[in-house]
Amino acid sequence: MDIMSYIVEEGLVMIPVLFILGEIIKHTNVLDNRWIPLTLLVISLGLTPLALGGYHANTIVQAILVAGVPTFGNQMYKQLKKEE
Secondary structure, three states, rough: EEEEEEEEOHHHHHHHHHHHHHHHHHOOOOOOOHHHHHHHHHHHHHHHHHHHHOOHHHHHHHHHHHHHHHHHHHHHHHHHHHHO
């Protein structure tokens, strides 16, 4: 399954924004790392619907999907980088 096929083109701009914000949060030690995915979800729920034209059921779903991509991608990278 390709999650990117479910995200509307206008929402794609939020993925690097959230990734960069996650990295900033991680390196400033403002929050414990376990709270970063939840923080990115909250930020996405606040900003993505604005970028997509308002708060509707579809834009809320888009916000959740957009927040999942950098979080999932980061975890995949970490798991694939691990040595067994």
